[in-house]
Ligand SMILES: Cc1cc2nc3c(=O)[nH]c(=O)nc-3n(C[C@H](O)[C@H](O)[C@H](O)COP(=O)(O)OP(=O)(O)OC[C@H]3O[C@@H](n4cnc5c(N)ncnc54)[C@H](O)[C@@H]3O)c2cc1C
Ligand code: SF4
């Protein structure tokens with residue numbers, strides 16, 4: 001049976017009220033993921049989920065008097081949206097000071113989403129590094145919630161050290177116990193006494209190793225790749241080398257964002273605005289875009 | 293219908309008695325669209341104002357919402373407000389064409405910008421044609437025409453001593469209805485002027501697609517000071533920043549004009565900046581105006597008003613840049629030559 005081509009939708013914008021004005025939400029849960037990553041669950045003041053969204057979509061988080069930051073929605077529950085935030089600068093530093101019960105602003109959802117419809121029936125190979133986790137997690141959770149729609153699931157995830165692995169509970173306790181779901185974790189640097197006895201490797205060589213050892217095939221597979229620029233560059237090369245067609249590699253882009261709705265002009269790559277038509281693109285689409 | 297230029301003052305007084313009216317005028321050493329009232333001398337002889345009219349629809353700074361904090365509690369109040377009707381009298385055709393561009397950005401592609409929309413719907417645009425286009429005007433080879441403005445509510449065609457008045461929209465028709473006491477029956481021959489300065493845009497949007505690595509960008513980058521003047525005086529440049537004013541436990545979040553010519557425009561945490569070099573920012577400005585925008589909205593993001601050329605301290609001239617792009621060989625040919 002010929003496989004359905006992966007199709008990423010880019011015409012997905014919808015108007016949900018004034019696009020720039022956030023709703024007030026309450027922080028209902030905070031988890032310390034690593035020394036510089038925390039996850040936050042947000043809920044509206046009347047106890048509802050702030051918005052419904054598709055895996056891969058974005059939310060703009062604001063914490064007056066500090067700034068606004070765009071994050072991938074890392075997961076949604078019945079009555080909350082979840083974000084995983086790395087402390088990298090001014091606003092994220094203040095987000096890390098939030099306590100349960102604090103109120104913040106949230107607007108969205110923005111952007112397009114992962115092609116979970118056209119990927120049905122495929123084996124799914126997720127690849128993520130460090131803070132590339134949130135979007136991957138959203139898509140992976142979708143696949144697990146609709147387990148029968150997808151083939152074998154593999155997740156190759158790395159971080160600098162064991163302590164930097166985000167969502168350890170999902171990685172080591174939850175996902176490996178899902179049917180035909182295989183989680184492969186590596187760290188770049190082993191640290192004395194951190195208790196890590198698994199793979200020590202950069203993501204791209206580890207990906208190639210896992211692919212060979214597990215006897216994975218590109219035949220009917222879809223690869224989903226999210227991570228920083230160097231992880232992206234190296235793993236993209238590995239995937240192409242392993243024989244993935246550019247059409248079967250799905251990834252997300254990042255750019256500085258302000259409006260989130262394709263108006264303020266700053267997140268373009270060529271004629272495409274990442275906040276609106278992205279952040280999800282196939283490698284085949286990226287290859288046709290200017291290297292902006 | 294005709295409007296004698298000498299009698300325009302009485303009409304302006306009548307319009308201003310009913311609603312806010314903006315006219316081109318000198319203002320503290322510059323010229324711009326100012327609210328008509330005592331002491332304001334309209335300058336219908338100006339070709340285009342030094343500052344563009346975009347602030348009437350898209351203010352240089354505009355509050356989006358106010359917030360206040362009380363311990364853990366946060367309150368957010370939208371600053372959105374309806375706008376009372378207003379008239380802009382004496383816009384030039386290039387500037388009207390710039391409004392078409394802003395409409396495309398703020399009102400289409402999924403999200404409607406309500407802050408813009410409220411003002412846009414409240415506005416009546418009365419466009420005066422240009423009998424004597426200026427030296428830096430090249431609207432008729434890029435986006436518009438000195439003697440037409442299809443999207444204006446009312447067109448005033450310059451016929452020397454008078455304007456030939458033609459309503460072009462419903463809004464325009466009801467405006468002209470109310471102007472009747474100041475208009476005269478009769479015929480006059482509108483002056484159909486053309487610009488001396490021409491550009492050849494035909495191949496430019498396509499050619500630019502193959503020019504990402506062209507040496508032209510480092511050349512212009514070297515000339516440009518990245519002061520941002522060109523983007524602020526441009527009637528079509530619409531990029532904005534969102535920032536805030538903080539006073540202890542309360543503040544407001546506003547948007548303000550921004551410029552793709554500034555380094556921190558695209559700077560991200562950790563020092564990564566996809567457009568750190570002047571060359572890459574200059575390329576972005578011209579690519580956006582002359583090819584990216586075309587793909588997205590089916591029109592150029594330059595209307596040939598000439599403002600950026602007149603005001604650039606480093607003499608960066610978009611018309612010359614278009615000439616250079618038009619004269620360059622397509623990338624494939626260059627490659628073929630390199631391999632020959
Ligand atoms: C589509 C998208 C999804 C993202 N998802 C996540 C996520 O799930 N988890 C996470 O921790 N981070 C994510 N980021 C990155 C996050 O937005 C930035 O780390 C954050 O904005 C940094 O803000 P700061 O004020 O702490 O940093 P500073 O360096 O102090 O920021 C200065 C300004 O730079 C901008 N900026 C800085 N870094 C980035 C960046 N990497 N991307 C975009 N703008 C930036 C911000 O607008 C900020 O106002 C995402 C970014 C994008 C564009
Ligand atoms: S006005 Fe001239 S010098 Fe200033 S940013 Fe524009 S092109 Fe560069």
Ligand code: SF4
Nearest residue numbers: 526594595597598600
């Ligand atoms: S780019 Fe220059 S000539 Fe073109 S519309 Fe803007 S200011 Fe006018």
Ligand code: FES
Nearest residue numbers: 258260264265275
């Ligand atoms: S963030 Fe404003 S256009 Fe994308």
